[in-house]
Amino acid sequence: MQGYSNTKGKEITYTERQLIERWHNKEKxxxxxxxxxxxxxxxxxxxELRQGEVHLKIKTKYSALHAQEHHSVNKSHCGRPSKLTSDLNETISAGVRDKKSLEVILQELTGVCLRTLYHWVDKGWLDVKTHHLLYPHYKKAKKLRKTHPKRPYGLSIDQRPEEINHREAFGHWEIDTVLLTKEKNDCLLTLTERxxxxxxxxLIPNKSAQSVNTALLALQKETQFKSLTSDNGREFARLHEAVTCPVYYCHAYASFERGSxxxxxxxxxxxLPKGTKQTTVQAVAKIETWMAHYPRKMFKYQTPFQMYRGG
Known part of the structure; x- marks a missing residue:
């Protein structure tokens, strides 16, 4: 059996071509x-000797330099030409700057796939880089370890009916608060329909049970609440005073149970990144509207507003 190999990725290098030139031309x-x-x-x-041939006046010799130049030219023709154009670059980069994900931007394009977009970003061929993407790094999910809260405020999420778990009906909401700064300041009350x-x-004045309940009482006049799913924060300890629907509390340190x-x-x-010192009701309303009309892959790129209107 032969002891040589010339598999893909083991091309002849310029140093080897120089050796071939010496052994073939001088040492014969x-x-x-x-x-x-x-x-x-x-x-x-x-x-290789045919590729590097140079014809002199009297004889033919092998030239390592000529062979290397010939190889470089051939190598430059490898692979299919890129579909990236200046217009595509501008469209994709503008979408990323507009806080859209590559999946959503892809719906406006033709002739390319999602993997291609990520490849262009990774290679640095676009005006935007990897750190401009919304979530460039992902951590490995931790193993589930259910921990029951020390002071349960109400029903456990384990008691939540399968109808809610499988998202079969409209009107079941997940609730949370979003802090803007560590100091006592305005914060956000967020509710997501499952x-x-x-x-x-x-926008509520502070992270307290009273502020949360006041906002919920106002919302009940225009929104249907069949159930709420909450974490075990103290601001949600008195939800039963504001709503008449069931309230289910997640396990401790299990925010993924309110994944949406x-x-x-x-x-x-x-x-509104962490550290935002000030915002307004108008700015929050604008974000809410933007989210309602943001296409979602899970709905075949329909928006929550379209789904909500059908609900």
Whole structure:
């Protein structure tokens, strides 16, 4: 069995071509011997000598430099041409700056796939880079370890009916608060409808049970609440005073049990990052409207507003 190999990724280098030039032109070694020295197939050396031929006045010689230039030209023609154009670059980059995900931007394009968009970003071929994407890094999900809260405020999420778990009906909401700064300041009350992912955001004066209940009492006049799913924060300890529907509390340190709401909070952070000292009711309403009309892959790129209107 032959002891040489010339698999993909093991092309002849310029240093090896210089050795071939010396052994072939000066030392007059046979092609088979050169192949043994370089651990290549003899046919590979034959092809290489033909590729690097230069014709002089009297005889023909092998030139390592000529062979390398010929190889570089051939290499530049490898692969299919890129579909990236200046117009595509401008469209994709503008979408990323407008806080859209690549999945949503893709719906406006033709002839490319999502993997291609990520490839262009990774290679640095666009005006926007990886750190401009919404969530460029992902951590491995931790294993579930259910921990029951020390002071349960009401029903456990384990008691939540399968109808709610499977998102079969409209009117079941996940609730949370989003802090803007560590100091005592205005904060956001967020509610996400589980079936349609429709979002409600309200600016409340502080993170207290009284502020949360006041906002919920006002919302009940225009919104249908069949159930609420909450974490075990103290601001949600008195939800039963504000709503008549069942309230289910997640396990401790298990924010993923309100996954839809947590993902929506991340979307809000695109506009109000941590440390935002001031915002207005008008600005919050604008974010709420933007989220309601943001296309969702899970709904075949329909918006929560379209789903909500159908609900």
């Amino acid at each position: 070694l046979s092609n088979r011997r050169i192949a043994q020295l370089l651990n290549k197939a003899p046919q590979t050396i034959n092809n 079936q349609t992912r429709f979002e409600i955001i309200r 709401n947590e993902n929506h909070n991340r979307m809000i952070r695109r506009f």
